Amino acid sequence: MSVIRRRDLICTGLALAAAPTLLPRRARAARKFKIALSNSYIGNKWRIEMENLFKSALLMEPFASEIEGSWFNSGNDVSKQSQQFSNLIAERVDAIVLNAASPTGLNGIIKQATDRGILVVSFDNVVTAPSALKVNTDQFAFGRMGAEFVAKKIGGKGNVIMVTGVAGTHVDLDRNKGAESVWAEHPDIKVVSRYTGMWDSATAERNTAAALPSLPPIDGIWCQGGTDGVLKAFIAAGRKLPPTAGEAENGFRKFLSGYMGHQVDGISIGQPPFLSVISLELARRVLKGDYPKKDITIPFPYVTSETVKTGETVFPDLPDSFFADFTDAGPHATVKICVDAALDGKACAGRLAVDLPAA
Amino acid sequence: MTPPRRAPLSQALARHLGLALVATLLVIAVIVYAALYLVTQGRLPGGFELTASVNNTMPLALAALARAIVALTRGLDLSIGGIIDLSNALAALYLGTNAASMIVASALILLAGAGLGLINGALVAYGRLQPILVTLATLAIFQGLAIRVLPQPGGAVPESYTALLVNTGAPYALIYVLALMLLWTVLRRSQAGIALLAIGNDEAAAAANGIDPVATKLVAYTLSGLIAAGAGLFLAASATAGDATTGNGYTLTSIVAVVLGGVSLFGGRGSGIGAILGAFVTTMIVNILFFAHIDPLYQSFYEGAFLVIAVVLAEGIGRLVRRRRVQT
Numbered sequence: 001m002s003v004i005r006r007r008d009l010i011c012t013g014l015a016l017a018a019a020p021t022l023l024p025r026r027a028r029a030a031r032k033f034k035i036a037l038s039n040s041y042i043g044n045k046w047r048i049e050m051e052n053l054f055k056s057a058l059l060m061e062p063f064a065s066e067i068e069g070s071w072f073n074s075g076n077d078v079s080k081q082s083q084q085f086s087n088l089i090a091e092r093v094d095a096i097v098l099n100a101a102s103p104t105g106l107n108g109i110i111k112q113a114t115d116r117g118i119l120v121v122s123f124d125n126v127v128t129a130p131s132a133l134k135v136n137t138d139q140f141a142f143g144r145m146g147a148e149f150v151a152k153k154i155g156g157k158g159n160v161i162m163v164t165g166v167a168g169t170h171v172d173l174d175r176n177k178g179a180e181s182v183w184a185e186h187p188d189i190k191v192v193s194r195y196t197g198m199w200d201s202a203t204a205e206r207n208t209a210a211a212l213p214s215l216p217p218i219d220g221i222w223c224q225g226g227t228d229g230v231l232k233a234f235i236a237a238g239r240k241l242p243p244t245a246g247e248a249e250n251g252f253r254k255f256l257s258g259y260m261g262h263q264v265d266g267i268s269i270g271q272p273p274f275l276s277v278i279s280l281e282l283a284r285r286v287l288k289g290d291y292p293k294k295d296i297t298i299p300f301p302y303v304t305s306e307t308v309k310t311g312e313t314v315f316p317d318l319p320d321s322f323f324a325d326f327t328d329a330g331p332h333a334t335v336k337i338c339v340d341a342a343l344d345g346k347a348c349a350g351r352l353a354v355d356l357p358a359a
Numbered sequence: 360m361t362p363p364r365r366a367p368l369s370q371a372l373a374r375h376l377g378l379a380l381v382a383t384l385l386v387i388a389v390i391v392y393a394a395l396y397l398v399t400q401g402r403l404p405g406g407f408e409l410t411a412s413v414n415n416t417m418p419l420a421l422a423a424l425a426r427a428i429v430a431l432t433r434g435l436d437l438s439i440g441g442i443i444d445l446s447n448a449l450a451a452l453y454l455g456t457n458a459a460s461m462i463v464a465s466a467l468i469l470l471a472g473a474g475l476g477l478i479n480g481a482l483v484a485y486g487r488l489q490p491i492l493v494t495l496a497t498l499a500i501f502q503g504l505a506i507r508v509l510p511q512p513g514g515a516v517p518e519s520y521t522a523l524l525v526n527t528g529a530p531y532a533l534i535y536v537l538a539l540m541l542l543w544t545v546l547r548r549s550q551a552g553i554a555l556l557a558i559g560n561d562e563a564a565a566a567a568n569g570i571d572p573v574a575t576k577l578v579a580y581t582l583s584g585l586i587a588a589g590a591g592l593f594l595a596a597s598a599t600a601g602d603a604t605t606g607n608g609y610t611l612t613s614i615v616a617v618v619l620g621g622v623s624l625f626g627g628r629g630s631g632i633g634a635i636l637g638a639f640v641t642t643m644i645v646n647i648l649f650f651a652h653i654d655p656l657y658q659s660f661y662e663g664a665f666l667v668i669a670v671v672l673a674e675g676i677g678r679l680v681r682r683r684r685v686q687t
Binding site: 013039042070071072073075076078079080082083086087090091100101103104105106107109111112126163243336337 | 393395396399400403404408411412415416419451511512513522525526568587594597598599600601605608610612632642645646649650652655656658659
């Protein structure tokens with residue numbers, strides 16, 4: 001009996017001793033802004049890179065000393081993400097950076113957060129809630145950029161295939177519209193086939209292999225994703241690799257600089273995983289009060305066969321499925337970050353400069 | 360040895376063992392959650408946390424009840440997610456802005472859910488088809504219909520509707536939880552409720568005792584559809600807009616809630632109240648893992664591990680108690 005009681009006392013004592021050490025640390029940390037990443041699905045490379053970049057940014061200045069960060073995944077389960085969101089409200093974070101499971105499913109809880117003065121920055125799969133800031137790219141422009149490249153390379157004349165994305169999503173729709181708007185300007189360009197690659201290299205390869213036997217010579221490829229798969233199917237069918245517009249898969253970029261005995265004339269445009277870092281920076285600056293509360297559209301990072309650079313925008317030692325647009329390049333880059341950040345969420349040397357559009 | 364005074368209690372406990380276990384589990388989960396919250400936040404969870412948890416759990420609580428009713432007949436309704444999708448999509452488009460239109464639209468949506476459930480029931484009961492196959496097929500059909508109704512996320516749910524179903528100011532939704540539990544109790548004691556469990560236990564024996572298996576199955580699937588449509592309304596209310604795909608997840612999460620709630624998927628044993636409590640346990644698991652600040656990459660691992668442990672423990676205790684009851 002007395003043994004139990006003594007043990008109880010020791011436990012209580014330990015708890016009491018622990019409490020004061022916990023509380024002041026919390027109070028001291030409160031001077032930092034608390035910013036959390038609420039992500040839905042984490043099951044593909046793009047999302048993993050996106051989250052890794054967020055983690056690495058938190059380790060680098062100016063974020064390391066100004067921000068106390070955390071991150072959560074819910075899968076594509078809206079009620080779970082909503083529950084995590086309400087827990088973040090309970091934690092009294094200053095801002096939530098959000099890649100949502102549904103464009104509308106979280107609107108109710110987002111309003112509750114913003115009503116309480118929490119800044120919500122949504123990116124990639126952006127939400128429709130009016131009180132949330134949005135950070136994204138212009139998918140219509142993605143479609144146009146690729147199509148304009150192909151049109152120019154083939155002299156505004158020839159047979160083109162379109163490899164589309166996941167039907168029913170805004171991104172797929174807008175990218176296709178962008179491409180179609182370019183084809184409409186070039187009556188001599190013929191879209192001889194159009195099929196989905198599901199933004200997945202294996203699917204794109206399979207569907208291309210199935211379509212090719214019935215197709216005339218192809219002068220240009222316009223592809224939304226899984227571009228390296230499309231090219232591999234062309235090689236397997238013994239076809240010449242035409243000018244290609246595609247996503248930012250490392251495998252595709254290897255073809256741009258020479259891969260499997262082929263060198264492709266192409267443009268590689270990506271939905272950048274560093275949208276999470278841009279959103280983090282936007283949240284930080286809005287919280288500090290030196291940037292207006294406004295939506296941001298960033299330009300796509302892209303490379304062509306002429307500008308692609310080994311170790312910077314293409315990585316021969318990394319898998320084909322790696323997204324090589326984890327960093328922007330060139331003189332007007334929005335974010336420049338090292339490959340270790342994308343791979344493991346490690347800090348890079350030096351400060352992390354994020355160039356938001358002029359306020 | 361056992362004092363006779365205690366016999367009724369232990370008997371009642373044994374009869375409602377599943378319920379007792381899930382209630383205990385919920386209490387433990389709430390305590391762990393509150394303790395973690397206290398340690399990390401330096402205060403106890405309050406009104407906001409309670410309200411948010413209850414509001415967020417409402418669709419799942421309804422989905423779990425819908426699933427439990429069918430599970431008791433030894434059936435499986437996979438189409439629940441599809442009905443939620445459809446109801447959610449319809450609600451976002453047709454609720455309107457005045458009280459009359461909201462009431463009429465809600466009633467029609469619930470009716471539509473019941474109708475879809477009736478189709479499931481008819482295929483299972485008259486067609487003598489495997490419930491899993493029937494409802495897998497109708498799940499795809501209902502999801503397709505939902506996407507047709509609302510091809511892209513959008514629509515709007517009026518604020519007054521949200522305030523009525525999932526008021527964000529106070530946990531009024533607890534009233535619906537109690538109402539659902541009451542509804543279940545009434546159903547359980549009715550002729551239909553007895554029939555549900557009877558055919559789940561042994562269809563042939565139930566039929567020999569004058570219970571109509573066909574009618575009972577029709578009732579079960581119809582109720583399931585009706586309640587699933589209700590889940591869709593709550594989902595739309597808390598999102599304040601529609602998305603024809605957000606209901607999909609409930610097909611699986613409701614199975615988890617039902618199993619945690621002590622409802623046997625092999626029919627004949629369990630309670631709707633248990634299923635509702637099971638839904639709240641799953642929400643608490645999300646909360647616990649959140650405040651434990653577990654690496655998000657391992658979160659689903661812990662969630663799965665926790666479920667396996669909970670189910671194995673519940674099953675083990677259940678078996679132990681039942682065996683002891685047989686011996687005494």
